[in-house]
Amino acid sequence: xxxxxxxxxxxxxxxxxxxxxxxxxxxxxxxxxxxxxxxxxxxxxxxxxxxxxxxxxxxxxxxxxxxxxxxxxxxxxxxxxxxxxxxxxxxxxxxxxxxxxxxxxxxxxxxxxxxxxxxxxxxxxxxxxxxxxxxxxxxxxxxxxxxxxxxxxxxxxxxxxxxxxxxxxxxxxxxxxxxxxxxxxxxxxxxxxxxxxxxxxxxxxxxxxxxxxxxxxxxxxxxxxxxxxxxxxxxxxxxxxxxxxxxxxxxxxxxxxxxxxxxxxxxxxxxxxxxxxxxxxxxxxxxxxxxxxxxxxxxxxxxxxxxxxxxxxxxxxxxxxxxxxxxxxxxxxxxxxxxxxxxxxxxxxxxxxxxxxxxxxxxxxxxxxxxxxxxxxxxxxxxxxxxxxxxxxxxxxxxxxxxxxxxxxxxxxxxxxxxxxxxxxxxxxxxxxxxxxxxxxxxxxxxxxxxxxxxxxxxxxxxxxxxxxxxxxxxxxxxxxxxxxxxxxxxxxxxxxxxxxxxxxxxxxxxxxxxxxxxxxxxxxxxx
Numbered sequence: 063x064x065x066x067x068x069x070x071x072x073x074x075x076x077x078x079x080x081x082x083x084x085x086x087x088x089x090x091x092x093x094x095x096x097x098x099x100x101x102x103x104x105x106x107x108x109x110x111x112x113x114x115x116x117x118x119x120x121x122x123x124x125x126x127x128x129x130x131x132x133x134x135x136x137x138x139x140x141x142x143x144x145x146x147x148x149x150x151x152x153x154x155x156x157x158x159x160x161x162x163x164x165x166x167x168x169x170x171x172x173x174x175x176x177x178x179x180x181x182x183x184x185x186x187x188x189x190x191x192x193x194x195x196x197x198x199x200x201x202x203x204x205x206x207x208x209x210x211x212x213x214x215x216x217x218x219x220x221x222x223x224x225x226x227x228x229x230x231x232x233x234x235x236x237x238x239x240x241x242x243x244x245x246x247x248x249x250x251x252x253x254x255x256x257x258x259x260x261x262x263x264x265x266x267x268x269x270x271x272x273x274x275x276x277x278x279x280x281x282x283x284x285x286x287x288x289x290x291x292x293x294x295x296x297x298x299x300x301x302x303x304x305x306x307x308x309x310x311x312x313x314x315x316x317x318x319x320x321x322x323x324x325x326x327x328x329x330x331x332x333x334x335x336x337x338x339x340x341x342x343x344x345x346x347x348x349x350x351x352x353x354x355x356x357x358x359x360x361x362x363x364x365x366x367x368x369x370x371x372x373x374x375x376x377x378x379x380x381x382x383x384x385x386x387x388x389x390x391x392x393x394x395x396x397x398x399x400x401x402x403x404x405x406x407x408x409x410x411x412x413x414x415x416x417x418x419x420x421x422x423x424x425x426x427x428x429x430x431x432x433x434x435x436x437x438x439x440x441x442x443x444x445x446x447x448x449x450x451x452x453x454x455x456x457x458x459x460x461x462x463x464x465x466x467x468x469x470x471x472x473x474x475x476x477x478x479x480x481x482x483x484x485x486x487x488x489x490x491x492x493x494x495x496x497x498x499x500x501x502x503x504x505x506x507x508x509x510x511x512x513x514x515x516x517x518x519x520x521x522x523x524x525x526x527x528x529x530x531x532x533x534x535x536x537x538x539x540x541x542x543x544x545x546x547x548x549x550x551x552x553x554x555x556x557x558x559x560x561x562x563x564x565x566x567x568x569x570x571x572x573x574x575x576x577x578x579x580x581x582x583x584x585x586x587x588x589x590x
Contacts, residue, residue, distance in 0.1 A: 110188075110278070115278070122301040123324070124323075140173045148200070150169070164286075165221070169238050181215075183281065217239075218274075219236075219238075220237075221236075243258075243306075245421075245471065246419055248311070254419070256316075262328070271297070275296050277294075288308060290305065292306075301322075302322040318334070319467075325462075327458070333429070333454070334425075340358040345586075356407055357408065357410070362375055362486070363375040371582075371583055379440065383440060384437075392428055419473045423469050525574070567586075
């Protein structure tokens with residue numbers, strides 16, 4: 063799996079910031095791909111379904127782009143805390159007491175959410191708009207309520223379903239801001255986000271942020287275990303139709319089907335994008351002056367490549383922006399994960415980072431040739447997302463093109479990697495203490511592997527460390543030792559600081575006596 067690091071300018075976007083701010087509220091809180099494995103959408107009795115949304119996207123793409131109408135300026139001027147004082151009334155939830163197993167509640171525009179989204183309902187009676195009604199909200203004052211236009215519109219919505227308690231409905235999915243959406247499995251709190259599409263992320267001309275402008279919520283079946291949402295996406299470069307099939311559970315799975323119609327050529331099209339936050343962790347040489355040992359929504363990227371290799375990349379908060387490309391033709395899966403699930407590694411009673419979900423993408427059909435791009439942006443804030451991951455097709459994206467992709471997103475706390483492989487438990491990096499006989503000015507790397515067959519191996523010769531650099535560099539004292547505290551093995555080595563005049567790309571894994579891989583491949587850019 064080839065690896066290239068290229069620093070360029072990137073933008074993070076206000077909607078990402080708003081999604082992250084919302085997550086900090088404590089919980090009380092290319093060739094078209096085939097879709098042979100995707101579940102069939104159950105068409106509504108009206109005949110309305112995905113084909114009708116695709117037709118609308120195609121029609122829209124044939125016309126010049128029109129930006130959505132904006133909300134009144136006084137609502138734009140709200141900060142997030144003031145917007146948060148406007149609450150959707152629980153007893154106004156859509157499908158409340160209907161016995162359908164799902165309910166929906168709707169977000170109020172304001173602050174970062176500057177345009178109304180058109181909401182529609184689909185049921186046995188047909189397709190109908192779901193009109194805004196300010197009486198569905200409690201406002202902090204009557205004066206503010208009276209200033210709200212009667213036809214303001216909604217900013218987005220969230221879905222609820224029994225998840226942690228069969229007698230209580232919990233949030234399972236949220237759509238809010240640009241094309242952002244998030245999901246939850248059991249006993250999890252919102253963290254990272256997905257996006258409908260990423261366009262020209264990191265480009266010199268600036269990133270384009272497509273918007274979900276219209277949603278259709280299909281009334282779920284009685285006692286059904288999933289529900290369907292359709293969406294229209296629009297931007298200056300592309301219009302798109304989306305189908306979301308959402309099945310909540312211990313691991314909530316969102317099946318995504320997307321058909322895109324391009325208005326103009328797109329230099330870099332990011333498919334199945336994810337965004338997250340990494341401030342500091344066990345691998346950080348530099349961190350904020352904070353009592354908490356770590357602060358992040360995700361601690362690593364995982365890739366399942368077509369050749370069977372599993373690649374783990376610990377995340378960093380770099381001093382300057384980094385963009386890394388990973389060869390990913392016909393990729394089997396990829397995602398951003400929060401593997402560290404121990405409270406004492408965070409010591410955060412408010413944000414509970416140990417409960418942030420993973421997001422694992424499983425492509426449906428053959429996506430063809432392409433690469434994954436990991437973006438890591440310097441940040442001094444836990445509110446802003448500074449991590450992005452998406453798949454980029456190799457084939458040029460031209461004007462007047464139709465593209466189709468399908469994939470599953472699994473929101474869970476699962477490892478994602480197979481049980482047969484050892485996986486990275488921790489990556490610790492720091493300045494090495496001066497020991498007699500060892501060189502000064504060195505960085506020590508310690509990688510903890512556990513799982514797979516590692517727990518059954520006790521012979522020091524049964525496990526062989528493998529470490530290599532992507533350019534000439536000195537690597538000393540490579541060794542693997544059994545760690546009785548984890549039931550796994552620790553791989554350690556030293557890198558002289560004079561080898562770090564520029565970031566050093568490293569790859570490491572543990573092998574058996576015949577050279578076969580016992581673990582996933584750990585990869586990292588060791589910075590000066």
